Amino acid sequence: AQSVTQLDSHVSVSEGTPVLLRCNYSSSYSPSLFWYVQHPNKGLQLLLKYTSAATLVKGINGFEAEFKKSETSFHLTKPSAHMSDAAEYFCVVSVSTSGGSYIPTFGRGTSLIVHP
C-alpha cells in the first residue's frame, strides 16, 4: 500500500535560517507528490507538486522540494525562514485505485515554528 511519512511533528527554526521538512513515501510506481500549507485560521493551499517532470520543484514563497527516487523522499526546503512561514505543512502522495483513478493520502503534518 502506498503511504507517506512526515518524519517530524514539529520543526523549530530561527528567522533567517534554513528550513528542512522531511517527507518519505512508499509507492510501487512513480508517484505524484505534493506539499500543502495550512496557516492558522486559513484554508489549505498548494505549495508545490511533483508529477514526473523535473525532480527539483520550485513552489511559492521561496520553497522548493527535490524528488529522490532512490531515497523515496520529497523533502521541503527554504534557504531562509520568515516569520510568516509559521504554519502546518502536509506532504501528500497520489495513490492509484483499481479503477485507474488516483486518490490523495495526507501525511500527519509538520508544525513549523519560527523564532524571531
Added chain:
Amino acid sequence: EAGVAQSPRYKIIEKRQSVAFWCNPISGHATLYWYQQILGQGPKLLIQFQNNGVVDDSQLPKDRFSAERLKGVDSTLKIQPAKLEDSAVYLCASGRGLAGGRADTQYFGPGTRLTVL
C-alpha cells in the same frame, strides 16, 4: 475565480443528532473531495467524486455518514447519528480532475468545524 464555498462554518450538536454540510466547488471542477481533519492530525479522505460518480469512499463510515453530489456540481455530507468522535473540521476541496486526478491540485474551502457534545 470564486473559491470553494462551504457552509455552515461552525456547528454544535449533541450526540445522536444529525447534521449536514454543504460544499460548492470551483466552477468547472470535475473532482470533489470531502475530508475529516481531527485536531492535530492530517486530513483523512472520506469520499472522492469525479463528476457525480464516486471514485473512492473506502474510509467513509457508511453506517452513519453519507454524501451525494447531484448533477456533478455541489455536494452535501451528512452524519446521522453523530458521535462524540465525529468532532472535527470537515474540509471540502475540488480539482480539475485531469489524468484521473494523478496530478490534481486541490483547492480547499474554509472548512466546517463540528463539535459534538
